[in-house]
Amino acid sequence: MLFTYILDVLYLVAAITFVVGLKMLSHPDSARRGNQLAAVGMGLAVLGTLLFHPAGDTNTGDARTMKLLLLYAALAIGGFIGWRAAYKVRMTAMPQMVSLFNGLGGGCAALLAIAELKIQSGAYNPASSSLLLVLFTMFFGAVSFTGSLLAFAKLEDLVKDSAITLPRHSVVNMVLLAVVLSMMGYIIWGVSGDMRMTMGWVLLAIALVYGVSFVAPIGGADMPVVISVLNSFTGLTAAAAGIIYDNNIMLVGGILVGASGSILTLLMCKAMNRSLMNVLVGSFGGPAAGSTKTVGDQMVREVTLTDAAVLLNYSNTVVIVPGYGLAVAQAQKVCKELDDLLEANGVDVKYAIHPVAGRMPGHMNVLLAEADVPYPKLFDLEEANEFLPKTDVVIVVGANDVVNPAAKDDPSSPIYGMPVLEVWEAKNVIVMKRSMKSGYAGIENDLFYHPKTKMLFGDAKDTLQKLIAEVKAL
Numbered sequence: 361m362l363f364t365y366i367l368d369v370l371y372l373v374a375a376i377t378f379v380v381g382l383k384m385l386s387h388p389d390s391a392r393r394g395n396q397l398a399a400v401g402m403g404l405a406v407l408g409t410l411l412f413h414p415a416g417d418t419n420t421g422d423a424r425t426m427k428l429l430l431l432y433a434a435l436a437i438g439g440f441i442g443w444r445a446a447y448k449v450r451m452t453a454m455p456q457m458v459s460l461f462n463g464l465g466g467g468c469a470a471l472l473a474i475a476e477l478k479i480q481s482g483a484y485n486p487a488s489s490s491l492l493l494v495l496f497t498m499f500f501g502a503v504s505f506t507g508s509l510l511a512f513a514k515l516e517d518l519v520k521d522s523a524i525t526l527p528r529h530s531v532v533n534m535v536l537l538a539v540v541l542s543m544m545g546y547i548i549w550g551v552s553g554d555m556r557m558t559m560g561w562v563l564l565a566i567a568l569v570y571g572v573s574f575v576a577p578i579g580g581a582d583m584p585v586v587i588s589v590l591n592s593f594t595g596l597t598a599a600a601a602g603i604i605y606d607n608n609i610m611l612v613g614g615i616l617v618g619a620s621g622s623i624l625t626l627l628m629c630k631a632m633n634r635s636l637m638n639v640l641v642g643s644f645g646g647p648a649a650g651s652t653k654t655v656g657d658q659m660v661r662e663v664t665l666t667d668a669a670v671l672l673n674y675s676n677t678v679v680i681v682p683g684y685g686l687a688v689a690q691a692q693k694v695c696k697e698l699d700d701l702l703e704a705n706g707v708d709v710k711y712a713i714h715p716v717a718g719r720m721p722g723h724m725n726v727l728l729a730e731a732d733v734p735y736p737k738l739f740d741l742e743e744a745n746e747f748l749p750k751t752d753v754v755i756v757v758g759a760n761d762v763v764n765p766a767a768k769d770d771p772s773s774p775i776y777g778m779p780v781l782e783v784w785e786a787k788n789v790i791v792m793k794r795s796m797k798s799g800y801a802g803i804e805n806d807l808f809y810h811p812k813t814k815m816l817f818g819d820a821k822d823t824l825q826k827l828i829a830e831v832k833a834l
Contacts, residue, residue, distance in 0.1 A: 363412040370408035371609040377401025378616055388729040405609045406435075451727060452687045455720035459512040459587055462594050466504025469597035473498035474564060476604055481557040488548050490604070495544045497600040498560070499567045504593040506571030511586055514575075529577040536570045584716040584723075585628040592621025631715035631741070633778040660796070663814035665823075668790055669830035675752035677708045679744065681781055682724045683717050685758015685793065689820035692731040695757060698828050699733065705831075711737055712744035712754075712781050714762035744781055751786040756807075758792065758820050765806045774803060789813040792820055 377397050384394025410431075442461070449457045476494050513519045526532055540563065547559045578586045595617025602610030629635065663671075672678055680699070686692060699709045711733065717724045725738060739747075748754065756763055759781075766773035767780040783789050789812050796808060796815075807813055816823060 367408050367412040368608075370404050370412070371612075374401035374405040374408075374609050375612040377404075378613060382616060382620065388725065388735045391729070402613075409609075410435075451690070451730065452684075453516075454726070455583070455587060455718070455723065456512050456515045458720060459508045459515060459590070462587075462591050463505045463508025463512070465594045466501045466508060466590070466597055468501070469594070469601050470498050470501030470505060470564065470567075472601050472604075473501060473597075474560060477560045478557055481553060481560070491548050492544065493600050493604055495547060495560075495563065497597045497604065498564055499540060499544070500593045500600075501597040502564055502567035503571035503574060504590050504597065506568045507575040507586070507593075508571075508590050510572050510575045511583065511590065514578075515583060524572075524576045526576075529573070533570070533573055533577075536566065536573055540566055540570060584718070584720050585625065587720050588621055588625040588628050592618050592625055595619070595621050628716060631779060658809050660808060661814050663790060663816055665816070665826050665830045668814075668816055669827055669834060671753055671788060671790070672702060672707070672755070672827075673705055673831050673834050675707055677710070677747075677751045677753075678702055679710050679712050679748065679751045679754045679783075679786065681712045681714075681717075681754060681756045681759050681763060681783060682728065683757060683759025683762065684723075685760075685820050687718060687723065687727055687758070689758065689822075691757065691821035691824055692727045692733075694821050694824040694828070696728075696731040696733055698824055698831070699737075701828060701831055709737065710739055710744075710747070712741070712748070712783075713738050714741055714759070714781055717759060717762050741779055741781060745785075748782055749785040753788045753790060754783040754786040756783060756789065756791045757824070760793075760805055761803070763805070763807050764803070765810065766803070770806070783807065784810050784812055786812070790816055792816045792818070792823055794819060 378401055381394040381396075381398030381401065384390040384397065445457060445461075473494050477491075477498065480491055480494060510519070510524075543559065543563045543566070547556055547563065551559055575586055575590075595614050597614070599611050599614025599618055602608065602612070602614055680695060682692070682695070686695065702709050711728060713724050713728075718727075728738065729735070761775060761778075761780075763781050763783045764773075764775060765780075765782075765784055767775045767778040768782070770776055784807060789807070789810065791808060791813055793815065794817065808815060816827075818826075
């Protein structure tokens with residue numbers, strides 16, 4: 361009984377650290393400490409479970425010792441792999457790591473559910489509510505597992521959308537979902553014993569297929585949304601598993617992850633101009649056709665480094681719009697150096713951040729925080745669009761789809777209606793890119809041909825370093 365009380369206290373402390381840590385993540389100045397605090401809480405929860413949780417195991421002697429050794433070995437191996445992966449991952453590969461780890465969490469929940477289903481299959485008629493919870497955990501855990509693996513493969517450019525997308529794919533997804541729901545009802549009320557377990561395996565297989573099918577039609581430009589959705593799925597499965605096993609810390613942690621992921625999903629949907637229903641049926645953001653609109657004379661205007669330096673140095677206000685190209689080039693610290701140089705010369709420098717810039721929610725904020733850019737200098741889409749018309753120069757560094765005017769004025773464009781940063785409203789626009797290649801959405805960017813736009817081609821980091829040298833030489 362004493363051990364149970366101690367475990368309850370540890371779980372309570374851990375739950376408090378989760379909530380406080382999550383709150384601290386809302387601001388870059390405290391985000392690192394919040395993450396560390398939540399990690400300490402999780403460590404206490406895991407350690408307390410190992411030391412004080414009632415085993416509920418009738419095995420004794422060598423069999424029990426072997427199980428404990430396997431448990432500790434799994435913890436040691438998994439902990440080492442996780443630590444090394446997090447330590448060595450490149451910032452540009454962070455979305456892939458998030459997808460992979462999230463998927464493994466969902467897979468773990470699915471395994472727990474199949475093990476519990478085996479136990480419940482031994483009873484003739486277990487409570488239908490309990491069985492429904494098990495099947496819910498199995499389904500969403502499996503979807504999160506295979507869906508996250510496919511998201512990882514897409515982000516890593518291991519698969520192409522056209523190779524895995526079927527005609528009318530949304531209809532395929534809805535049919536699969538209807539089959540899953542029908543099977544759940546049949547397993548709960550139509551079968552028992554060994555047949556229930558057999559049907560459970562069939563359901564698991566279909567759920568794994570649905571996870572792939574769910575993510576398959578989602579284009580790369582919408583990947584921040586699908587990462588958020590799958591993250592909320594994993595949280596929900598963890599919470600459901602906590603109810604199944606009467607584990608309060610799994611319940612609390614799962615609820616926090618599921619709720620925060622769901623809220624973030626809604627915010628991402630708003631930023632991408634997508635409906636939640638489209639997200640749930642996996643029918644949004646598929647392979648996009650190019651825009652058919654003709655922009656002016658289609659003339660590309662280039663700018664020299666010297667002219668760009670003069671324009672920036674003698675401006676009153678400069679806004680930097682970072683994108684995935686900035687992350688690829690690892691140019692965030694050089695960008696901050698240019699920021700500091702311009703500020704020293706009396707230029708007011710701000711950053712305009714689109715909610716889905718990069719490959720995951722908050723990707724640009726993390727990059728700029730790594731470069732010690734003060735948080736008050738970062739402005740979200742709505743705030744930025746208010747002051748962009750008063751801005752002398754906008755520097756677009758590696759961004760593409762989030763600054764495309766087609767989203768505002770071309771009904772034929774696949775991204776029409778998506779909220780974008782209206783950088784063309786500024787007096788001058790400098791776009792830094794390697795080439796005229798389209799962005800992750802696969803469509804042409806009308807901004808490149810806009811009369812106010814001048815292109816500065818080259819690697820973002822190298823170009824920024826040369827630009828800094830030109831500004832210093834003035």
